[in-house]
Amino acid sequence: MELKNKIALVTGASRGIGKSISIALAEKGAIVIITARDLEELKKTAKEIESLNGRSHIIPADLSDEKQIINMFEQVKKAFGKLDILINNAAVTVTGKLVDFSSKDFDSIINVNLKSVFLCCREALKIMLAQKSGAIINISSNIVYKGYQYQAVYCASKSGVLGLTRSIANEYQKEGILASVIHPGAVDTGMIAQARPDIERSLLMLPRDVTDTVLYVLGLSDRAWVDEIVVRRRAAKPF
Template identity: 60%
Template sequence: MDLQNKIALITGASRGIGQNISYSLAEKGVHVIVTARTESQLLEVKKNINSKGGEATAIPADLSKETDILNLFDEVNKRFGKLEILINNAGIGVFGKLVDFPIEDFDKIMNVNLRAVYLCCQQALKIMIPARNGHIINISSVVGVKGYPNQTAYTASKHAVMGLTKSLAAEIQEYGICVSVILPGGVDTEFARQARPDLDRSILIPPSDISNTVLYLLGLSDNAMVDEIYIRRRTNKPF
């Protein structure tokens, strides 16, 4: 895909992996639409991109609310009339033992990590299918494959995103739309430091490695697609 002047929507773009992906795409000539809950942080991302000659639009949205998601995509369609790239990156984590884990926290995790991804894919396809063009990249986690103690709800949500991606890829392939999933593990972000305080920061993956993986996927020829990519820290353990 030629990225110049393409329109991309990145969720969870105010910090961490999403912010880094936004900067990387903007450097390649993509007009990035950044979304997250915190408007002040989004505007800072937009400012940084625009100051370097890139193009960015900030649309705040709380992806735990269906109305916000519907309004977000309605705004994207009204302003641009197209959407070639969707990066489903937004996610939350609440951790604890399953035996006494509040069901309210389980619902919060599923609402953002799975339901929002589902709804964003659904709304993006309403724009992409008529154009018979597009690439959706979902950010899951190696946690969805391995599983860690005290992360059962989070693990379940990330495993579900993998299944959603595989099924959707088969469902919409006839329209020329690609759907891929990236499974990072041990990325040096605030979120990872909270989830895995036991990890040595010096061996964590920089967010730029995830951004470069996104660029690799988007740069493939029309005859190729990648279903899933695992990217994890170097260790003698499987994950």
């Protein structure tokens, strides 16, 4: 897919993997709508993009709030009239033994990691269906296949993202819409520092490694697509 002048929306663009993806898409010529809650950090992402002669458009939003998501896509429609690429990347995690896990933490993880992905896909699809094209890439996690301890609810949320992506891919293929899911292993961001402080930092992937995976999927010819990719750090156990 040619990325020049494509309209892409990246969630969780204020830091970590989402920031890296946003900058890379803008470097390839896409106009990148960047969203997260932290406006100051979003401005830093936008500034980096600008310094590379890229183009971005900030829409701050709290993805745990359906109204803010609907409003964000209204703004996208108004500003650009189309949406070519959606990268659902924003997520949160809380670690702890399941027996001690509160339903408040359960709700907050599911709201951001799964419900917001459903809502963003739903709203994006309304735009993409009208134009009969579009690509959705959802960032899940290799925890889906590993089921690490103390992260059961995060794992459940990411398994939900996998299921959602599979069904969307089948439901909208005939409408010209593509959906893919990427499952990263451990990446050096704030999230992993909190969730897996046991992993030696030098053995982690960098956000750029996930970004390269996104670029690979989007860079395929019109003949090919990738449904699902697991990308792990080399130090981790294969499969």
